[in-house]
Amino acid sequence: MTKSAQLTMTLEVFRYHPETDDEPRFQAYEVPYDEDWVVLDALNWIKDHVDGSLTHRWSCRMGVCGSCGMMVNGDPKLTCAAFLKDYFPRPIKVEPLVNFPVERDLVVSLDGFMDKLEAVKPYIIRDDVNDTSGGEYLQSPAELAQYKQYSMCINCMLCYSACPVAGHEDEFLGPAALALGHRYNKDSRDQGQSERLDVMLVGEAIWGCTFVGECTVVCPKHVDPAGAIQQAKAVGAQEYFKGFVMPKGAGK
Ligand code: FES
Secondary structure (H helix, E strand, O other), rough: OOOOOOEEEEEEEEOOOOOOOOOOOOEEEEOOOOOEEHHHHHHHHHHHHHOOOOOOOOOOOOOOOOOEEEEOOEEEOOOOOHHHHHOOOOOOOEEOOOOOEEEEOOEEEOHHHHHHHOOOOOOOOOOOOOOOOOOOOOHHHHHHHHHHHHOOOOOOHHHHOOOOOOOOOOOOHHHHEEEEEEHHHHHOOOOOOHHHHHOOOOOOOOOOOOOOOHHHHHHHOOHHHHHHHHHHHHHHHHHHHHEEEEEEEEOO
């Protein structure tokens, strides 16, 4: 189909301004149809030409920053990568990511998500951190390959909206945080696995995962959080049984 300024399509957009609205509603907008446009372009057009109060997050417009995640016809998507042509001529329903509190229109609160990322200690932990003698921690390509896939996460939170556990079990750390913890546990420069496992193995933190696998299906960066969680569970189980035969810290 060629570009045509005459064609339009309908966006049904979730609206909610907590300071004035008793409850959320949907508002329909007629937007120009362009086969090169993504859903984010249509939202920006609405904001620029129809209603400046429409509130949504975005930044890079190229699938890197992770800030434009929303539900598009019920599926968690990066709106900068969801093309109108894949839905045209049917209407598109745009909602905030599910399993997160809504702050305003299409913007959700990041607070709980950030707390979970922080909980897994997402940084290199070493015993010799105060050693000022210099030097580098060398790493081979094979060692890099152990965790590289899990380091590609852009924190878009689509995996939390796809996960049937994340919205109902507060203790569950969730796909992105668990994959991040696993990423550092697999890093040959790190010595903090036992500290992280102390957080990851508590209660439902990791064991809440029922391996539905939708987190991996929706991940735009192919991080495979479901695979990371299963690997982390196996490591955790090994460490648990090791604890029976070897006191914690022995062998260091
Ligand atoms: S705007 Fe940055 S990922 Fe979509």
